[in-house]
Amino acid sequence: VHPPPAMGACASADESGDAYIVEQLPPNQLxxxxxxxxxxxGPGESGKSTVLKQLKSIYNVTPTQGEIEECKKALHQNTLECMKVLCDQAVAFDYEIEDEELHKTAEWLRDEDLLYNDALITPDQAKAISRLFECEAIKNTFARRDEYWILDAVEYYVENVSRFAQKDFVPDEKDMVFCRIRTTxxxxxxxxxxxxxxxxxxxxxxxxxxxxxxxxxxxxxxxxxxxxxxxxxxxxxxxxxxxxxxxxxxxxxxxxxxxxxxxxxxxxxxxxxxxxxxxxxxxxxxxxxxxxxxxxxxxxxxxxxxxxxxxxxxxxxxxxxxxxxxxxxxxxxxxxxxxxxxxxxxxxxxxxxxxxxxxxxxxxxxxxxxxxLKKHKPRIKDEIKKIISEGRKQNGAEKGCVVS
Ligand SMILES: Nc1nc2c(ncn2[C@@H]2O[C@H](COP(=O)(O)OP(=O)(O)O)[C@@H](O)[C@H]2O)c(=O)[nH]1
Ligand SMILES: [Mg+2]
Missing domain, CATH: 3.40.50.300 (P-loop containing nucleotide triphosphate hydrolases)
Structure with missing residues (x-):
């Protein structure tokens, strides 16, 4: 529904007349x-959500409080999930974790319920995770990451785990990009x-x-x-x-x-x-x-x-x-x-x-x-022309003048 073109529009059916009427199109219609x-x-984990997050940031769409909270939880879960995969995989590869404390940490991480109770990582657990990631068995397991599935941002999560675990942790822009939330x-x-x-x-x-x-x-x-x-x-x-x-x-x-x-x-x-x-x-x-x-x-x-x-x-x-x-x-x-x-x-x-x-x-x-824009412009210009000509007809009918 378009406003009738201004006075005299039905007399100018030439190009300049078109442009004139285009200016009369309400901005929201254009x-x-x-x-x-x-x-x-794209397949799972190809980066769709990551690209969307970047686009939102480029177009100044700020994350909501809910999204920030969700990201915080996800970063904890992502870290735990990666560590769980590494520990399970170390066992599958027969890599022994000799240090007793580290062994305990690995057993805790391998617990089936670990990812179901939405627990946040404590600062002590964060320290243990960092240490575990540095041990031989886990290093060797990680080196063979092409043989099993694991999130791509493992290193980011482990490097930042002590920050995530801080009581007053608020994810920054980079954290928002790296957190992985399955889109379902x-x-x-x-x-x-x-x-x-x-x-x-x-x-x-x-x-x-x-x-x-x-x-x-x-x-x-x-x-x-x-x-x-x-x-x-x-x-x-x-x-x-x-x-x-x-x-x-x-x-x-x-x-x-x-x-x-x-x-x-x-x-x-x-x-x-x-x-x-x-x-x-x-x-x-x-x-x-x-x-x-x-x-x-x-x-x-x-x-x-x-x-x-x-x-x-x-x-x-x-x-x-x-x-x-x-x-x-x-x-x-x-x-x-x-x-x-x-x-x-x-x-x-x-x-x-x-x-x-x-x-x-x-x-x-x-x-x-x-x-x-190059591809769609011809179509859009056609649509604009259609709108203009319909507007003219309508205007002509209202004013009783005939437009060819
Ligand atoms: N290293 C690296 N990781 C990426 C890149 N793009 C995405 N990721 C990570 O890949 C994982 C999956 O990305 P996501 O956007 O959730 O994939 P989606 O399933 O297609 O939506 C996330 O952990 C991202 O942080 C990239 O260019 N480099
Ligand atoms: Mg996604």
Whole structure:
């Protein structure tokens, strides 16, 4: 519903008349046209929630008291969970913890109920955890982290555990980024509003809005993705680069990058032509809805990847890799693997980032924004024209003048 254009508008059906009427569009209507619903997709732990946290910080959405409290609890739980995994795994690897005190700490951490009672770590427990992390058995276990599942931020949690355990501890921005809360159940839609990029033309609003949907990534959450598909203006697909050397949380026998490639192929609508009848069954129904939706691929956790690639070659997961252990060569190989999971004609823009770095997320998002505007502008301009012409007709009818 638009206000009637100002007097004389029905006489000026030329370009300048359009611009004139555009200025009469209420700002909220123009802003609504420049509202983009973005879907964050990717397997569990690829970094969707981390990227969203960074975007919130970039768009000055301050965390609520509830979120800060939730983060505090999560940091304690994350630390305990990591330590529990390490202690269990040390036993599985037959690494003996000789020191009696440390052994006791390890037994406490291995208790099945540890993660169910939401207990916060005390300062004494924090000290014990730090000591335990430094002992031979746990060090050796940690060195073999590619053989079992563990959260990626282990070191951050252990390094900061004594701070977390302080009575008056309040998580800072970095803690907020590093805490890991599994996204389950409801999908989290976040509104981000910022200044419109660039100089701003007559038919552009002063603000641009993003509605970012962060969905659960684990296998059991993926069925819900399909319901989020309507009205999506872009998909941001996250992949954990370090996943070439890691296994899944929900299936310890599955390599994380293999899983990411498969899910990515489902989203782009790629079909394995060599297995036509089979492939159809495996495809999430409805991905064709994404045919015209731009997909941006964020290869995340570059920090971990760059360290890892010097220790474990890409050929471990991709026997066809013939390149060196240089990270840019390996990275290009991975990019190519993902490009190959796009159906012919589907272009995907790829950025590699360290999601825990605000700077990286900001830069990548600026590029995405630029591209998104370029892609959607023709459609938005058409919609504006439609609104104007309807406004004219309405105005003409009201005034009794005929507009061609
Ligand atoms: N080292 C490192 N850790 C990251 C990066 N991005 C995310 N993480 C960690 O990976 C874990 C999973 O991230 P999260 O955003 O919750 O993944 P989601 O399941 O896709 O939402 C968290 O512990 C993050 O702190 C990164 O770029 N580097
Ligand atoms: Mg999440």
């Amino acid at each position: 802003e609504a046209l420049y509202t983009f619903k973005l879907l964050l997709l 159940g409801k999908n989290l839609e976040t509104k981000l509003k910022g200044p419109f990029p660039g100089a701003g033309e007559k038919d552009e609003p002063s603000k641009i809005t993003y509605e970012v949907v962060d969905v659960g990534g684990q296998r059991n959450e993926r069925k819900k993705w399909i319901r989020m598909f309507s009205d999506v203006k872009a998909i941001i697909f996250l992949v954990n680069l370090a996943g070439y050397n890691q296994v899944l949380y929900e299936d310890k026998s599955q390599n994380r990058m293999a899983e990411a490639l498969q899910v990515f192929g489902q989203i782009t609508g790629w079909r394995d032509e060599s297995k036509k009848p089979m492939a159809k069954k495996n495809v999430i129904h409805g991905v064709d809805i994404f045919k015209n939706v731009p997909i941006y691929l964020l290869l995340n956790k570059k920090d971990l990847f760059e360290v890892m690639i010097h220790k474990v070659g890409l050929e471990k997961t991709f026997p066809d890799y013939k390149g060196s252990s240089k990270s840019d060569q390996a990275l290009e190989f991975i990019r190519q693997k993902f490009r190959e999971k796009c159906p012919p004609g589907k272009e995907v823009k790829i950025y590699d980032i360290t999601g825990v770095s605000r700077f990286d997320v900001k830069n990548a998002f600026r590029e995405i924004e630029k591209d998104l």
